[in-house]
Amino acid sequence: MNDDLEQALLLAAADADSRNFEDQNLDEVDSGTVECKEAEFYKNITDTSDVGIERNTIDEECQDANVGSSNNELFEATKRKHVEVDEGADIVNESLKGYANVVATHYNQLEEKGLDERSKSRIVYLRNFHNWIKSMLINEYLTKIKDGKKHNAPVRVHDMCCGKGGDLLKWKKGNISHLICSDIASVSLDQCKTRYTDMKGRASRERGPGNIYTIEYIPGDCSRTRLREKYSDPSMKLDLVSCQFAFHYSFESLPQAECMLRNASDCLQPGGYFIGTIPDAYDLIARARRCGGNSYGNKVYRVSLDFDTNKPPLFGAKYNFHLDGVVDCPEFLVHFPTLVKLAKKFGLKLVRQEKFCDFFERMKMEGRNLMNNMRGLEAYPPPDAVTPVGIDPNDYVHAKEYIKASGDNNGRIGTLSKSEWEASSLYMAFVFEKVKNTWNADGAPIYDI
Numbered sequence: 001m002n003d004d005l006e007q008a009l010l011l012a013a014a015d016a017d018s019r020n021f022e023d024q025n026l027d028e029v030d031s032g033t034v035e036c037k038e039a040e041f042y043k044n045i046t047d048t049s050d051v052g053i054e055r056n057t058i059d060e061e062c063q064d065a066n067v068g069s070s071n072n073e074l075f076e077a078t079k080r081k082h083v084e085v086d087e088g089a090d091i092v093n094e095s096l097k098g099y100a101n102v103v104a105t106h107y108n109q110l111e112e113k114g115l116d117e118r119s120k121s122r123i124v125y126l127r128n129f130h131n132w133i134k135s136m137l138i139n140e141y142l143t144k145i146k147d148g149k150k151h152n153a154p155v156r157v158h159d160m161c162c163g164k165g166g167d168l169l170k171w172k173k174g175n176i177s178h179l180i181c182s183d184i185a186s187v188s189l190d191q192c193k194t195r196y197t198d199m200k201g202r203a204s205r206e207r208g209p210g211n212i213y214t215i216e217y218i219p220g221d222c223s224r225t226r227l228r229e230k231y232s233d234p235s236m237k238l239d240l241v242s243c244q245f246a247f248h249y250s251f252e253s254l255p256q257a258e259c260m261l262r263n264a265s266d267c268l269q270p271g272g273y274f275i276g277t278i279p280d281a282y283d284l285i286a287r288a289r290r291c292g293g294n295s296y297g298n299k300v301y302r303v304s305l306d307f308d309t310n311k312p313p314l315f316g317a318k319y320n321f322h323l324d325g326v327v328d329c330p331e332f333l334v335h336f337p338t339l340v341k342l343a344k345k346f347g348l349k350l351v352r353q354e355k356f357c358d359f360f361e362r363m364k365m366e367g368r369n370l371m372n373n374m375r376g377l378e379a380y381p382p383p384d385a386v387t388p389v390g391i392d393p394n395d396y397v398h399a400k401e402y403i404k405a406s407g408d409n410n411g412r413i414g415t416l417s418k419s420e421w422e423a424s425s426l427y428m429a430f431v432f433e434k435v436k437n438t439w440n441a442d443g444a445p446i447y448d449i
């Protein structure tokens with residue numbers, strides 16, 4: 001791999017200006033209270049759509065709920081209509097599950113592909129690259145956690161929306177003691193169980209201590225169920241909660257986003273971290289505005305936005321995301337400032353927010369060997385000097401130009417195809433830290449964030 005490979009990557013990403021999504025408006029988000037009073041836009045508000053929810057939806061829901069039209073009431077009405085979340089209990093009304101079933105069915109039906117099959121995929125390097133990002137992120141925060149603990153003190157983790165257990169090995173390498181795995185897709189969770197059993201079997205046959213972390217599984221909707229009550233020990237203190245490529249599903253509605261954040265924070269001890277990866281809403285919108293339509297993509301990914309990009313709602317901003325053979329289901333825009341404000345309520349303070357390209361830039365030297373081992377980048381030109389069948393040479397123009405500019409015509413660099421990079425550069429990583437709290441007279445926690 002070449003030191004300068006990031007430039008080749010960034011060339012492909014140069015087009016991705018993600019900064020022109022108008023910052024939305026709310027100053028305070030709270031369950032039941034959306035106060036936008038101090039926000040600039042609010043001073044002259046005449047149209048309810050300016051609070052970020054389409055007028056039609058609100059009017060209709062207000063009528064249904066027979067409430068007035070103050071923002072608080074509007075939001076309450078929207079909440080009641082979309083979803084009913086019982087504090088700490090499963091969803092009350094089975095018919096109001098929103099898109100949960102669509103998402104669960106999609107993931108349940110995804111075929112479990114073998115290594116051989118996966119390595120033939122058009123996005124094999126993209127998947128490996130994302131695995132590298134997750135590994136580096138997990139390692140970075142597990143290291144911080146362990147640095148603050150006594151040697152050999154137990155480390156407990158919740159892999160929220162764990163899917164088929166793609167990160168099980170990362171937890172083994174991170175030498176954790178206990179893992180909670182939760183997911184809405186029961187078939188995926190079963191596959192996760194099988195993977196863990198196989199891994200444990202292999203570990204016991206390996207030389208060395210042979211024991212790996214203990215595990216428990218929680219099938220269910222993390223955006224509608226309070227998970228703590230389902231833990232084997234609800235008083236358990238967690239050090240890390242990881243939610244990879246999944247938190248955005250909770251932005252279907254405010255109560256769901258809050259429920260997911262409560263689940264992330266509930267058992268996290270002060271100093272513990274909540275880490276995750278999501279699509280960057282600014283970039284999703286910026287690309288739509290640039291192409292002048294609501295659907296865009298390339299041969300490996302396609303995004304179709306189902307809302308007005310000039311007035312994206314704060315919750316329920318639905319789009320369909322298709323990624324070659326891996327994802328094809330509705331997702332929801334995560335307006336990051338809103339997430340940060342909501343997270344505060346649960347004692348979670350933003351530590352870091354980083355686009356994948358910036359993450360790569362920061363970690364590329366430290367993660368060099370791992371990147372090689374994980375085959376997270378593709379060698380260009382291909383080692384056999386013949387472009388493999390089915391590969392579009394136009395996807396590597398940036399790499400070709402980069403090599404030419406370096407003056408080393410025989411050089412070889414590590415890169416991603418332009419199509420894969422365009423998909424990968426949509427994503428960002430986030431890190432929140434749980435802060436200490438005091439208590440108010442009613443016994444509710446007060447966080448100083």
Ligand SMILES: C[S@@+](CC[C@H](N)C(=O)[O-])C[C@H]1O[C@@H](n2cnc3c(N)ncnc32)[C@H](O)[C@@H]1O
Nearest residue numbers: 107161162163166183184185221222244246249
């Ligand atoms: C893209 S996959 C990521 C899986 C895993 N975190 C990884 O990085 O390999 C998204 C996962 O989120 C799960 N998911 C989506 N919405 C969920 C919800 N509301 N509650 C629990 N799991 C959910 C899906 O079933 C799926 O397994």
